[in-house]
Amino acid sequence: MLPDLPSLVPSTRRRRTLFVYLAMSLAAVAIFFAIRTRGESLSAPVAAVGGGQRDGAHTAELAHVLLALAVITLLARAVGVFVHRFLRQPPVIGEIIAGLMLGPSLLGWVWPQGYEFLLPDNVAPFLGIISKVGVVLFMFLVGLELDPKLLRGSAHSTIAVSHASIFAPLLLGAALALWLYPVYATGDVSFTSFSLFLGVSLSVTAFPVLARILRDRRAQRTRLGVTALACAAVDDVSAWTLLAIVAGIATAQMSGAAWTVLWVVVYVLAMLFVVRPLLTRWFVAREQSREGPLSHSALAIVFASLLLSAVATEAIGIHALFGAFLLGAILPHEGRLPEQIRAKLEDVVLVLFLPSFFAFTGMRTSIDLLSGARDWLFCAAIIVVATLGKFGGSFVAARAVGMSWRHSAALGIMMNTRGLMELIVLNLGLDLGVITPTVFTMMVFMALVTTFMTTPLLDLLLGRSGFADPVSSNSGASAPGEIS
Amino acid sequence: MLPDLPSLVPSTRRRRTLFVYLAMSLAAVAIFFAIRTRGESLSAPVAAVGGGQRDGAHTAELAHVLLALAVITLLARAVGVFVHRFLRQPPVIGEIIAGLMLGPSLLGWVWPQGYEFLLPDNVAPFLGIISKVGVVLFMFLVGLELDPKLLRGSAHSTIAVSHASIFAPLLLGAALALWLYPVYATGDVSFTSFSLFLGVSLSVTAFPVLARILRDRRAQRTRLGVTALACAAVDDVSAWTLLAIVAGIATAQMSGAAWTVLWVVVYVLAMLFVVRPLLTRWFVAREQSREGPLSHSALAIVFASLLLSAVATEAIGIHALFGAFLLGAILPHEGRLPEQIRAKLEDVVLVLFLPSFFAFTGMRTSIDLLSGARDWLFCAAIIVVATLGKFGGSFVAARAVGMSWRHSAALGIMMNTRGLMELIVLNLGLDLGVITPTVFTMMVFMALVTTFMTTPLLDLLLGRSGFADPVSSNSGASAPGEIS
Numbered sequence: 001m002l003p004d005l006p007s008l009v010p011s012t013r014r015r016r017t018l019f020v021y022l023a024m025s026l027a028a029v030a031i032f033f034a035i036r037t038r039g040e041s042l043s044a045p046v047a048a049v050g051g052g053q054r055d056g057a058h059t060a061e062l063a064h065v066l067l068a069l070a071v072i073t074l075l076a077r078a079v080g081v082f083v084h085r086f087l088r089q090p091p092v093i094g095e096i097i098a099g100l101m102l103g104p105s106l107l108g109w110v111w112p113q114g115y116e117f118l119l120p121d122n123v124a125p126f127l128g129i130i131s132k133v134g135v136v137l138f139m140f141l142v143g144l145e146l147d148p149k150l151l152r153g154s155a156h157s158t159i160a161v162s163h164a165s166i167f168a169p170l171l172l173g174a175a176l177a178l179w180l181y182p183v184y185a186t187g188d189v190s191f192t193s194f195s196l197f198l199g200v201s202l203s204v205t206a207f208p209v210l211a212r213i214l215r216d217r218r219a220q221r222t223r224l225g226v227t228a229l230a231c232a233a234v235d236d237v238s239a240w241t242l243l244a245i246v247a248g249i250a251t252a253q254m255s256g257a258a259w260t261v262l263w264v265v266v267y268v269l270a271m272l273f274v275v276r277p278l279l280t281r282w283f284v285a286r287e288q289s290r291e292g293p294l295s296h297s298a299l300a301i302v303f304a305s306l307l308l309s310a311v312a313t314e315a316i317g318i319h320a321l322f323g324a325f326l327l328g329a330i331l332p333h334e335g336r337l338p339e340q341i342r343a344k345l346e347d348v349v350l351v352l353f354l355p356s357f358f359a360f361t362g363m364r365t366s367i368d369l370l371s372g373a374r375d376w377l378f379c380a381a382i383i384v385v386a387t388l389g390k391f392g393g394s395f396v397a398a399r400a401v402g403m404s405w406r407h408s409a410a411l412g413i414m415m416n417t418r419g420l421m422e423l424i425v426l427n428l429g430l431d432l433g434v435i436t437p438t439v440f441t442m443m444v445f446m447a448l449v450t451t452f453m454t455t456p457l458l459d460l461l462l463g464r465s466g467f468a469d470p471v472s473s474n475s476g477a478s479a480p481g482e483i484s
Numbered sequence: 485m486l487p488d489l490p491s492l493v494p495s496t497r498r499r500r501t502l503f504v505y506l507a508m509s510l511a512a513v514a515i516f517f518a519i520r521t522r523g524e525s526l527s528a529p530v531a532a533v534g535g536g537q538r539d540g541a542h543t544a545e546l547a548h549v550l551l552a553l554a555v556i557t558l559l560a561r562a563v564g565v566f567v568h569r570f571l572r573q574p575p576v577i578g579e580i581i582a583g584l585m586l587g588p589s590l591l592g593w594v595w596p597q598g599y600e601f602l603l604p605d606n607v608a609p610f611l612g613i614i615s616k617v618g619v620v621l622f623m624f625l626v627g628l629e630l631d632p633k634l635l636r637g638s639a640h641s642t643i644a645v646s647h648a649s650i651f652a653p654l655l656l657g658a659a660l661a662l663w664l665y666p667v668y669a670t671g672d673v674s675f676t677s678f679s680l681f682l683g684v685s686l687s688v689t690a691f692p693v694l695a696r697i698l699r700d701r702r703a704q705r706t707r708l709g710v711t712a713l714a715c716a717a718v719d720d721v722s723a724w725t726l727l728a729i730v731a732g733i734a735t736a737q738m739s740g741a742a743w744t745v746l747w748v749v750v751y752v753l754a755m756l757f758v759v760r761p762l763l764t765r766w767f768v769a770r771e772q773s774r775e776g777p778l779s780h781s782a783l784a785i786v787f788a789s790l791l792l793s794a795v796a797t798e799a800i801g802i803h804a805l806f807g808a809f810l811l812g813a814i815l816p817h818e819g820r821l822p823e824q825i826r827a828k829l830e831d832v833v834l835v836l837f838l839p840s841f842f843a844f845t846g847m848r849t850s851i852d853l854l855s856g857a858r859d860w861l862f863c864a865a866i867i868v869v870a871t872l873g874k875f876g877g878s879f880v881a882a883r884a885v886g887m888s889w890r891h892s893a894a895l896g897i898m899m900n901t902r903g904l905m906e907l908i909v910l911n912l913g914l915d916l917g918v919i920t921p922t923v924f925t926m927m928v929f930m931a932l933v934t935t936f937m938t939t940p941l942l943d944l945l946l947g948r949s950g951f952a953d954p955v956s957s958n959s960g961a962s963a964p965g966e967i968s
Binding site for chain 2: 024025027028031032035038040042043045063066069070074126129130160164170171174175181184185189194195199296300304308311315343348351352
């Protein structure tokens with residue numbers, strides 16, 4: 001065993017070193033056994049303080065949580081890669097399906113013992129908190145990703161299309177609530193909450209999934225792609241604003257709703273006109289102009305701000321997600337700070353945290369709850385109404401403002417993508433008690449089906465590179481569609 | 485509001501767009517109120533399935549968990565920066581102190597209501613699981629950081645010093661157990677477990693903290709620095725191996741201990757001769773030779789392997805930490821894969837997860853438990869014995885193999901740094917039930933004091949840049965100490 005490193009010891013002393021080392025080892029073992037012989041005769045006092053016991057239980061749960069995380073991470077990735085490679089779907093759909101597979105709908109059905117072992121009841125709360133913290137971080141990243149230029153600089157056509165694609169499903173959903181409420185709601189939820197929630201949840205567009213689909217088609221910089229992204233961004237902001245109102249109404253009931261709305265307004269104004277300038281002047285400006293990797297202090301400030309903003313919205317009575325999202329939205333979207341935060345956080349959140357959110361969603365989704373033909377009929381009705389509202393609304397509005405029918409149809413199809421955002425909204429509704437697990441399950445199916453249909457329908461309508469088509473004659477812009 | 489983006493709409497139609505948009509908005513509101521009027525007369529069925537209730541409780545806890553994380557992150561960082569700037573200590577000491585401040589020892593003592601609000605009992609389990617997952621990730625990073633060249637290529641002097649710095653505190657600790665066991669142990673813990681654990685926990689060196697101290701002094705590439713790091717690395721591997729044996733004995737009691745040891749041997753052999761070649765051939769080799777950022781699949785595989793390895797050790801009866809550490813140790817330590825994993829994971833773990841581990845440790849540390857003079861006397865005895873064993877053992881061994889007295893003393897002081905590693909070991913002991921909360925509290929103080937004394941003592945002995953001193957005359961190496 002020759003040393004690679006320059007030794008501090010002259011080589012003549014090597015033998016002595018080895019001898020010292022061996023002697024020490026032997027002596028140590030001998031001494032320990034001498035001590036042990038002496039000590040075994042001692043008796044300890046009986047347990048007085050039981051502090052260790054409570055935590056001993058968690059240790060057993062730790063193994064289960066780690067095992068669950070490992071299986072979830074692997075399966076989500078495997079199914080994600082599968083649907084991406086063989087069905088040309090965005091991987092997130094596979095991750096959602098993997099979550100459903102691990103729940104009572106598949107694993108719990110074909111192999112109840114395996115389900116009970118992998119995701120026992122005492123592990124569910126821990127998985128729940130990990131997935132919720134993960135979604136809070138994810139919504140922060142969505143806010144950080146939200147390009148304000150898409151919102152600010154968008155054409156009237158974008159505003160018209162995006163509003164139509166909110167209002168149409170919102171109203172159709174609310175109307176559908178007339179049939180669903182008497183059958184599936186619980187008595188302690190008002191029709192207003194239920195119908196508004198149903199409407200808003202049908203009007204969600206999955207901005208991140210849409211961005212991913214467009215990126216896969218290299219179409220995120222074509223005019224149609226940009227319009228779709230802008231509409232989705234406006235949709236997201238509007239839908240989440242409406243959802244905050246619904247959440248406020250649902251938790252506060254009618255009497256306190258006014259207070260909730262007031263607090264929300266105070267909170268948003270504080271974020272825009274106090275927190276944002278403060279952060280910008282004192283922190284962001286400095287961090288943006290520096291070089292090299294972000295310091296731990298900078299990261300700590302970002303994390304703490306995001307967590308505190310989330311706590312504030314949770315305290316108001318709307319969900320922690322809004323706070324995380326808004327903090328992301330008021331930070332700068334370009335430059336050193338957001339880029340490094342994204343680099344640090346994005347992959348860990350997407351690979352480690354989000355799959356556990358899907359698994360948590362899967363645990364709450366149970367096909368069992370859809371027992372009869374009536375349930376499946378309603379499920380189908382939700383899917384039809386969701387598509388009709390979202391696709392139809394966008395299509396009609398796009399035609400009305402003068403887009404070609406093919407681009408209008410493509411836009412409608414893209415706006416019908418709900419994916420992950422829908423699941424976040426649905427879990428929120430279930431947490432608030434606005435919807436029941438049965439409605440939750442129906443809506444999860446709706447989210448999956450509407451997201452799944454986007455890619456094949458786009459292929460059918462535009463071909464695989466349809467976005468590169470010259471824009472139809474009624475476009476007033478002169479620059480040709482650019483493909484990155 | 486002029487559009488920045490090329491519009492899909494000819495400008496002559498702008499007015500029409502605006503009109504459509506306004507009409508839609510108004511119509512939507514009107515229609516919703518019509519639906520609502522109709523719907524308010526409906527009645528919903530009474531609650532049948534209570535699936536939402538169980539999770540409603542977590543939502544309340546989510547706010548507390550997020551608030552706790554925010555406060556912990558901020559305070560840890562603030563105290564960390566404070567001790568670094570004003571006391572020239574490594575920040576991790578400040579983070580540990582911040583954790584203690586949030587526990588019953590300070591916050592719970594001066595402001596019990598505040599403590600009860602910030603860290604209520606129902607939040608502790610969640611904080612516990614988050615901090616444990618964090619420490620598992622951290623130990624993986626420590627394993628990944630462990631430079632095998634430090635172990636393989638180290639001189640006999642390193643081996644002698646590092647073994648002396650394990651055996652001396654181990655034996656002194658075991659001897660100390662003769663006095664501690666009758667007073668502080670519980671009846672269901674054997675003297676062997678107690679004394680071995682006490683001994684091993686005194687022999688821990690905080691490799692990461694030491695690396696940080698050396699980096700702060702720009703001394704990590706001087707010969708003394710390299711020797712210290714090599715000793716600490718050997719120490720860590722030896723201490724964790726011993727600890728695995730202790731954990732195996734403690735959980736299995738004597739009868740099953742043989743089985744535990746057998747399983748540990750099987751596990752380690754499987755990791756070295758099955759998992760490692762498999763991972764290397766099928767995954768690592770491919771990932772190392774690629775370019776660009778790591779794919780999500782690669783990250784998922786690393787995460788899942790690390791989690792599964794942790795689950796395996798937990799199932800054997802030693803702690804999840806060992807598995808995470810060993811997986812980190814068998815992965816390559818240089819190149820694209822480890823560098824990118826470190827870049828993704830390190831800061832998030834250090835800034836977001838570890839402080840919650842310190843807070844969790846702080847919650848379990850209570851000065852109250854040290855009630856009388858006898859308790860404080862034992863606490864002081866532990867500190868003296870720990871220092872005597874670690875410093876004394878290293879110093880004597882270093883002198884014996886021929887190092888100068890100043891370098892020997894410096895080496896002894898550095899090996900006496902315990903920091904964070906000690907806390908991980910102590911929490912493990914408390915989880916296993918080997919030590920009581922009282923002994924835990926004493927040992928936390930010992931960890932803090934021994935870590936804290938390292939920097940001022942080194943200053944005293946070597947001056948601020950003492951590592952750059954020409955190495956004393958009895959060194960056989962020719963290359964001068966290099967400072968990076």
